[in-house]
Amino acid sequence: MRNIILINGALFASLVLVACGADSGNAADPAVADSPAVNATTTDETATTTIVEEINEEAVAVLKRMTDTVAALQEFKVTMETGFDVTQPDGEKLEFGSRRSASIRRPDQARFKFQKRSGQSGQLVFDGTDIWAYDPEENVYASIPQPGDIDASLDFATVELGFTVPVSDFFSDDPGAHLAEGVITASDLGPSTVAGRPGRQVAFRKPGVDYQVWVGDADSLPTRVVITYKEEPGQPQFWAQFIEWDTAPGSDDAAFRFEVPVGAESIRFATFDGSVEVDEGAAQ
Amino acid sequence: MKLEKITRRIPYLLVSFTALIMLSALTAEFADAKPGGRGGGAKRSGPASSGSVRGGHRNNAQDRRSNRRDNKQDRNQNRRENRQDRGQNRRENRGNVRDERREWHEDRWRRHRARHITRAAFRSLSCRSTVIVVGNVTYYSCGGTYYERVYQGGEVVYVVVTAPSGY
Numbered sequence: 001m002r003n004i005i006l007i008n009g010a011l012f013a014s015l016v017l018v019a020c021g022a023d024s025g026n027a028a029d030p031a032v033a034d035s036p037a038v039n040a041t042t043t044d045e046t047a048t049t050t051i052v053e054e055i056n057e058e059a060v061a062v063l064k065r066m067t068d069t070v071a072a073l074q075e076f077k078v079t080m081e082t083g084f085d086v087t088q089p090d091g092e093k094l095e096f097g098s099r100r101s102a103s104i105r106r107p108d109q110a111r112f113k114f115q116k117r118s119g120q121s122g123q124l125v126f127d128g129t130d131i132w133a134y135d136p137e138e139n140v141y142a143s144i145p146q147p148g149d150i151d152a153s154l155d156f157a158t159v160e161l162g163f164t165v166p167v168s169d170f171f172s173d174d175p176g177a178h179l180a181e182g183v184i185t186a187s188d189l190g191p192s193t194v195a196g197r198p199g200r201q202v203a204f205r206k207p208g209v210d211y212q213v214w215v216g217d218a219d220s221l222p223t224r225v226v227i228t229y230k231e232e233p234g235q236p237q238f239w240a241q242f243i244e245w246d247t248a249p250g251s252d253d254a255a256f257r258f259e260v261p262v263g264a265e266s267i268r269f270a271t272f273d274g275s276v277e278v279d280e281g282a283a284q
Numbered sequence: 285m286k287l288e289k290i291t292r293r294i295p296y297l298l299v300s301f302t303a304l305i306m307l308s309a310l311t312a313e314f315a316d317a318k319p320g321g322r323g324g325g326a327k328r329s330g331p332a333s334s335g336s337v338r339g340g341h342r343n344n345a346q347d348r349r350s351n352r353r354d355n356k357q358d359r360n361q362n363r364r365e366n367r368q369d370r371g372q373n374r375r376e377n378r379g380n381v382r383d384e385r386r387e388w389h390e391d392r393w394r395r396h397r398a399r400h401i402t403r404a405a406f407r408s409l410s411c412r413s414t415v416i417v418v419g420n421v422t423y424y425s426c427g428g429t430y431y432e433r434v435y436q437g438g439e440v441v442y443v444v445v446t447a448p449s450g451y
Contacts, residue, residue: 084332088322096328118328135440138403142435158334162437166335179337204337211337229331236332265422270400270434270443 059186059202062215067176069220077103077246082166087234103249104171107149109256112165124163125258126153132258133163133269140267141260149173161269167225167240179213182206194223195241221245400436400443418448425451 070076083097096117103111108128115121125132131146131153146156151173157163165171169178185205192201192214199216208231214224227238249255260266406413406424413426424431424442430451431442 082335084330084335086327086330086332088327092322094322094326096333133435133438135435138433138440140433140440161435164329164333164335164438166333168335169337181338206337209337227332227335227337232331236330238332238335240335265433266420267433267435267440270436270441 054185055183056186056188059188059204060180060183062188062200062202063179063186063204063213064176065220066213066215066222067179070170070175070222071173073104073106073247075103075105075249075251077101077249077251079243080167080240081243082238082240084166084238085234085236087232087236091234093234093236100166102165102171103251103255104150105251105256106173108147108153110150110153110171111256124157124165125256126150126157127256127258130258131157131161133161134258134261134264136261139261139264141258141264142267142269143258144269166238170222170225179204179211195243197223199223219245219247221247400434400441401431402439402441406431406442416448416451418450421448423448423451 079099079101081097081099083095085093085095087093098114098116100112100114102113108126110124110126112124113121114123121136123132123134123136125134126146129145129147130143132141132143134141144161146153148156150171154165154168154172158165158168169175172178183204183206187203189201189203189212192199194214197216197218199214201212201214203210203212208229210228210230212224212226213222215221216223221242223242225240225242229236229238409426411427413424413431416423416425416430421432423445424433430445430447432445433440434443435441436443
């Protein structure tokens, strides 16, 4: 497992100092400071390396049960409500969000739909050969060849085309790897009911990112996720509430085929670079 | 003396107070009709909109993009080595995909510095745009500037392009 970090003694000492300082000044974060989930901190004085272990095995087991369940679904449809903070240049924190759905058919087909709270909606389709994007408001679509599995297409759509596919870590071919990779601490917060669905709350820390997942007792599927971006200005959060999981949608091939809507105009995918952002100063 | 002064000012104070209330009511009405304050000008996406546990979208995307570049040569090498193992049809298909991808990349970099405006900004341009169709591409001309609709960063935006041939 990747839940053990090896660092040298000096680095560990400074890490402990930083951690103590942070904990004493952060009463709102008791889960990490006082949690019984912190199993053990073992130090090997004689060696040049120190092993820090703050992994609660039950939390890891809950996460694994959930990711194994999602990974085993050959086809599913999930609908969710999402929200995220955007820290404004003057520090004010505002929330935006959308209603989304994701239909996945492994190994290479997917359809993502979204409707932003502002009203704007759209679709992204992976048919196994191409990626299609559609904007009903402008009645335009674009496509580009992208054969490959869902991970490859998600990577291409988000990194190269600049699309946002929230919680795509859960739709990946290997959600366990995405969620457990680089985890430094794991905590089990115990029973927690979300939207009437009893489950368990588990929390994890990765470099720069804290996240919490609520996993339903009945089906081992996630009911909610909250992600905090610790190194970004204002420590903005993202949350998603999974409203419905349909694990046997029984959709036909047409569900993953892009039919060009009547009168829709074909446009191109243009430049995207992370450093270039869409002009602000106008509503989306 | 002081009290007298204040008493004399009461009517004026009342008038200004009423005016203030009326003004704020008016402002509230406008606020209902149209986003006020920061409103439409607010920044609407940021690191948290990615919803990924692999970090904020910008750094993450940059890392992955550079990884992609680093791996590109390895992959091309592998691809070449594997080429003989693959069937003729598959090879041709792959070549086509790669050609299309390369064309798109060239296009992408050529247009990299293109200016663009959001659809809302386009709609609020002072002039009425004329629509010109050249080939399969629709251009919008407005005050001597030509625009084309493209997907950029997951959004449909209007990029400033050079005048299409013949214009």
